[in-house]
Amino acid sequence: MTVLSVQSIADLIPADMDALALKISMARGLGEIMGAVRRTARRLVGADGITFVLREDGMCHYADEDAITPLWKGQRFPLENCISGWSMLHREVAVIEDIYADARIPHAAYRPTFVRSLVMVPVREDDPVGAIGAYWAHQHRPSPDSVDILRRIANSAAVGMTNVALINSLAAAKEEALRAKDAVILAMASLAETRDSETGNHIRRTQHYVRALARAAQTHPAFALQLSDAVIDLIYKSAPLHDIGKVGIPDSILLKPGRLDQQEFAIMKTHAELGRRAIADAQQHLGVSSTFLDLAQEIAHTHHEKWDGSGYPNGLKGSDIPLSGRLMAIADVYDALVSERIYKPAFPHDEAVAIIAAEKGRHFDPDLTDIFLTIADTFRTIYNRFGDGPLQLQTA
Ligand code: C2E
Ligand code: SIN
Ligand code: SIN
Ligand code: SIN
Ligand code: FE
Ligand code: FE
Numbered sequence: 001m002t003v004l005s006v007q008s009i010a011d012l013i014p015a016d017m018d019a020l021a022l023k024i025s026m027a028r029g030l031g032e033i034m035g036a037v038r039r040t041a042r043r044l045v046g047a048d049g050i051t052f053v054l055r056e057d058g059m060c061h062y063a064d065e066d067a068i069t070p071l072w073k074g075q076r077f078p079l080e081n082c083i084s085g086w087s088m089l090h091r092e093v094a095v096i097e098d099i100y101a102d103a104r105i106p107h108a109a110y111r112p113t114f115v116r117s118l119v120m121v122p123v124r125e126d127d128p129v130g131a132i133g134a135y136w137a138h139q140h141r142p143s144p145d146s147v148d149i150l151r152r153i154a155n156s157a158a159v160g161m162t163n164v165a166l167i168n169s170l171a172a173a174k175e176e177a178l179r180a181k182d183a184v185i186l187a188m189a190s191l192a193e194t195r196d197s198e199t200g201n202h203i204r205r206t207q208h209y210v211r212a213l214a215r216a217a218q219t220h221p222a223f224a225l226q227l228s229d230a231v232i233d234l235i236y237k238s239a240p241l242h243d244i245g246k247v248g249i250p251d252s253i254l255l256k257p258g259r260l261d262q263q264e265f266a267i268m269k270t271h272a273e274l275g276r277r278a279i280a281d282a283q284q285h286l287g288v289s290s291t292f293l294d295l296a297q298e299i300a301h302t303h304h305e306k307w308d309g310s311g312y313p314n315g316l317k318g319s320d321i322p323l324s325g326r327l328m329a330i331a332d333v334y335d336a337l338v339s340e341r342i343y344k345p346a347f348p349h350d351e352a353v354a355i356i357a358a359e360k361g362r363h364f365d366p367d368l369t370d371i372f373l374t375i376a377d378t379f380r381t382i383y384n385r386f387g388d389g390p391l392q393l394q395t396a
Contacts, residue, residue: 238296245275275300
């Protein structure tokens with residue numbers, strides 16, 4: 001092992017300590033902190049081994065080490081039974097020149113190891129969260145300088161561990177907010193579903209149709225760039241909100257058994273803009289910018305636009321219609337056609353497919369219509385899986 005004179009240790013320290021403090025301050029996890037500490041500490045104090053011990057529910061967890069031969073990495077001992085625990089409980093540094101002459105040491109645990117001398121410093125002295133141990137294979141009187149270096153390293157580690165704990169609790173809070181957001185979205189979607197009870201599983205089915213269609217479109221050069229797996233997942237998740245605006249439509253129109261007159265249909269058409277606004281408001285209240293809710297807005301707003309420009313609310317034409325809206329249009333209309341609605345009977349699958357095919361380039365994006373035709377069987381399967389039963393789908 002290297003024996004450093006007091007003078008050369010003192011020369012080395014400032015730059016090394018600064019580098020270590022910087023590395024620790026940027027660490028995003030405990031592993032990074034422990035890794036930096038064990039390497040630097042071993043070099044600076046010329047030890048044969050370094051351990052990094054974490055205090056965990058009354059136990060000393062020997063979480064990391066850097067040593068000539070293995071020490072106790074991965075093991076846990078009660079705080080009362082180990083010197084790191086002693087150091088944490090007493091908030092004191094232990095300097096032990098001969099471990100076999102010190103009653104605080106559990107000798108049996110040391111016999112299989114190389115250790116003769118050690119220094120143990122608590123991490124965060126006022127309320128220890130861990131300890132750093134330095135070990136020597138020969139009997140060695142650790143210098144006050146080495147003890148001082150270890151204490152300074154422990155102070156840097158304490159700052160780093162506090163940062164990491166803060167980062168983790170922020171991440172947990174963010175995770176919590178995301179889960180709350182998902183719950184709100186589900187609640188919104190099921191509200192729409194309850195109002196429009198005729199549509200039953202419509203919302204769930206359209207989600208699966210739109211994903212199946214998007215996956216098929218992914219292999220088409222015209223769409224591949226826009227349809228990453230992540231985008232498809234977002235479309236799948238936001239699709240349930242496409243008709244959320246229907247919660248703003250009066251029952252007398254929404255649940256009218258017969259055909260809507262022109263004025264009623266004009267009101268019905270506002271559901272696209274109402275939906276966009278409802279999601280935008282929700283987004284503002286949640287105070288988050290979310291790709292997911294941006295996409296949900298886009299889908300709610302544009303799922304009734306038509307390729308030839310005759311749709312609503314804005315009469316967008318061709319590829320001016322966002323791809324998400326063009327995908328949703330096919331999913332939505334297929335499901336409306338094969339389902340019984342309060343205002344219409346169910347069409348058989350083949351008839352629904354024929355109606356959609358006839359609208360290629362009029363209502364629907366021609367390329368997406370072709371893609372739909374290649375996977376129409378998948379749509380039928382999805383309907384049967386989530387529908388009210390296969391009988392409604394018997395081919396005429
Ligand atoms: P929805 O029932 O979910 O229908 C979605 C879309 O599927 C319709 O959008 C339309 O493009 C297509 N679709 C539905 N049924 C048929 C059909 O029998 N033939 C053809 N070719 N296409 C069909 P649209 O027309 O903009 O309607 C939007 C929503 O307005 C509908 O959603 C439904 O909730 C309501 N609605 C439309 N027409 C009537 C009606 O005559 N009576 C009642 N009570 N509601 C209607
Ligand atoms: C230690 O005392 O430093 C570890 C070994 C043990 O607690 O048994
Ligand atoms: C798909 O998503 O690729 C089709 C199957 C489903 O969604 O149920
Ligand atoms: C539409 O107006 O095209 C949908 C409703 C219907 O055809 O009954
Ligand atoms: Fe709609
Ligand atoms: Fe719909």
